[in-house]
Amino acid sequence: MADSELRQRKAKAEPETTKPSSKHDDAQDDDKASFYLDILRVLSFIVVASCGLSYVVTGGSSWTWGGVRLPEYARTVYWKERLSGPMYMTPEELAQHNGADTEKPLYLAINGTIYDVSVSRHIYGPGGSYQYFGGRDAARAYVTGCFAEDAVPDMRGVEEMYLPIDDPEVDAYWTTAQMEEMKKQERAAAEEKAFNALKHWVDFFAKSKKYHRVGYLKREEGWLDKMPRRQLCAPAQKGRSKRKIPKV
Known part of the structure; x- marks a missing residue:
């Protein structure tokens, strides 16, 4: 068989190699x-x-x-507090937990009850919008709204912010007996408003799923009597209004 014929048969037996199509590319x-x-x-x-x-x-x-910072439940101090029961801290001890030391939990107190607010360190810690509440019982400030001036637990006289301002010209429309009775009613209503205003925040922390109670403040006997009585702060005083002249 001729060499040319052998080469032709071999070429037919081998598969042809083709370049991949553009579709494949x-x-x-x-x-x-x-x-x-x-x-x-x-x-x-x-x-x-x-x-x-x-x-x-x-x-x-x-x-x-x-x-x-690890979440509180992942820290040893969290479980130590849970297992040891409620803590009793003096105001001085509470002040050490104002957020300045990031290794310590951040506490605040309201009406004598201490809460852990470490999860809101950016709010209650140094530089936060509510930094005046960290490390102290600032019950008065919750009601008056004067954070810097009233960051104390003394609630005496707070009800005055809900009392009307005496004005001789307006008050002349009532007799002396009527005015005395009206002032009694006004004070009772003002005291109830002050109580409810504080209770709102007490309930807020007590029912919060974000903050948890860790203990109570331990104060010396007669601590409130040793504090000078505070004047109503300017913003709270400014919110008071005169009595309305009765309609005839």
């Missing part, structure tokens, strides 16, 4: 684009999830794990 390119897009989606999810977790773990103070 496009499909590969699409697969690569999809692969990279999936990677981008996964990375985006990780970044978003990390930011969200950072916000939760740091108590809302950072989206990027700045100053990361």
Whole structure:
């Protein structure tokens, strides 16, 4: 058999090699684009999830794990407090938990009851909008709204912010007996309003799922009598109004 014929038969027996089609190239390119897009989606999810977790773990103070602090339930002191029962702290001891020392839990007290507000360190700690409440019992400030001036537990005279201002011209419309009776009723109503205003915040912390009670303030006997009686702060005083002239 001639060499040329053998070469022809061999060529027919071997499969022809062809270059991949352009459609095949496009499909590969699409697969690569999809692969990279999936990677981008996964990375985006990780970044978003990390930011969200950072916000939760740091108590809302950072989206990027700045100053990361373990949640209270993951700290030894949290369980130590739970197992040892309620604490009794003096005002001086409570003041050590005002948030300045980040290694200590942040406490505040209201009406003698102490709460752990460490999860809101950015609010009740130094520089926070409610920093005057951290490390102390500032019951008076909750009612008057004078955070800096009234960050004390002394509630004496707070009811005056709900009393009308005496005005001789207006008050002349009532007899002396009528005025005395009316003032008794006004004071009773004012005392109830002051009580309810404080109770609102007492209930707020008592029912909160975010803050938990850790103990009570321990004060020396007669502590309130040793404090000078406070004047009503300017904003609370400004909110008072005159009596309305009775309609004839």
